[in-house]
Amino acid sequence: xxxxxxxxxxxxxxxxxxxxxxxxxKKFAGQFDPQRFHLDEEEGRKSLFGGLTxxxxxxxxxxxxxxxxxxQRHARHAAERGDEVAIGGPSPGFRDLRWIKPVLAGDTxxxxxxxxSLRASSTRPExxxxxxxxxxxxxxxxxxxxxxxxxxxxxxxxxx
Amino acid sequence: xxxxxxxxxxxxxxxxxxxxxxxxxKKFAGQFDPQRFHLDEEEGRKSLFGGLTxxxxxxxxxxxxxxxxxxQRHARHAAERGDEVAIGGPSPGFRDLRWIKPVLAGDTxxxxxxxxSLRASSTRPExxxxxxxxxxxxxxxxxxxxxxxxxxxxxxxxxx
Numbered sequence: 006x007x008x009x010x011x012x013x014x015x016x017x018x019x020x021x022x023x024x025x026x027x028x029x030x031k032k033f034a035g036q037f038d039p040q041r042f043h044l045d046e047e048e049g050r051k052s053l054f055g056g057l058t059x060x061x062x063x064x065x066x067x068x069x070x071x072x073x074x075x076x077q078r079h080a081r082h083a084a085e086r087g088d089e090v091a092i093g094g095p096s097p098g099f100r101d102l103r104w105i106k107p108v109l110a111g112d113t114x115x116x117x118x119x120x121x122s123l124r125a126s127s128t129r130p131e132x133x134x135x136x137x138x139x140x141x142x143x144x145x146x147x148x149x150x151x152x153x154x155x156x157x158x159x160x161x162x163x164x165x
Numbered sequence: 166x167x168x169x170x171x172x173x174x175x176x177x178x179x180x181x182x183x184x185x186x187x188x189x190x191k192k193f194a195g196q197f198d199p200q201r202f203h204l205d206e207e208e209g210r211k212s213l214f215g216g217l218t219x220x221x222x223x224x225x226x227x228x229x230x231x232x233x234x235x236x237q238r239h240a241r242h243a244a245e246r247g248d249e250v251a252i253g254g255p256s257p258g259f260r261d262l263r264w265i266k267p268v269l270a271g272d273t274x275x276x277x278x279x280x281x282s283l284r285a286s287s288t289r290p291e292x293x294x295x296x297x298x299x300x301x302x303x304x305x306x307x308x309x310x311x312x313x314x315x316x317x318x319x320x321x322x323x324x325x
Contacts, residue, residue, distance in 0.1 A: 037227070038229050061256065062229050066198070066222045073200055095213055096264065097263065097264060098262050100261055101258070102258050102260070103258035105258075
């Protein structure tokens, strides 16, 4: 994770890609979203989705997983360069989460994050607040998933 | 799931309760959100959260799980009464998801859903569109989680 001072509005990063196999779709659905079109190919085909479809929460959780891995790679590279490593703060939530198209079994979704706004926290001088639009695009280039995340990022040289 | 015609603005249902044990918190985090304060008690204590904390996506996924179980109980009861069973449609997304307070290891969260608005779909006459505020409250009565969900509900006697 970069420090507040190193972030610019418009910065865009590729978080990574993930293939939603039928096996992984059913596993997540069995744990958290056991609706018929997430559990069974035939039920998926009969549904509005037209096939076995990943739970929207599965798509969101995979995006989170890739965001964390991206931040951890960033921290490792900073440490390897001998730079100070920024440790991110909590997220108060997000807005406008949209499942734009179904993610069907076998689809590969590539996730991106783009900084939309940036400001210093008025109450916590050691933190900045960043808003980023996180999106997922499938192997046909179609946008399938989008949300606006808000998170705290540490300021350089401002210890709590 | 009820039919569009049976839903009223202001209706509130208790979806169910869930205890976020340390074991379940770490299991979800290992799969989807491997940040230190979701994986380790000591790291949690040193963090802003003050203890091992459930991933916000874990809280959201558990809410989904309880919503599905609630809808399935509703369908079973309708079938037992000999009523027609409504089958819900997809959700296009949600808004304003907020993680208001941390959910710490051992916390029990009770989830509720309250209908905020209801309208017929202008393009799909067999569906209505419902917006519901879903919330989670911990064992101390504190609101910890909230989001506004949008979903399609079937209209009675309107076959696709």
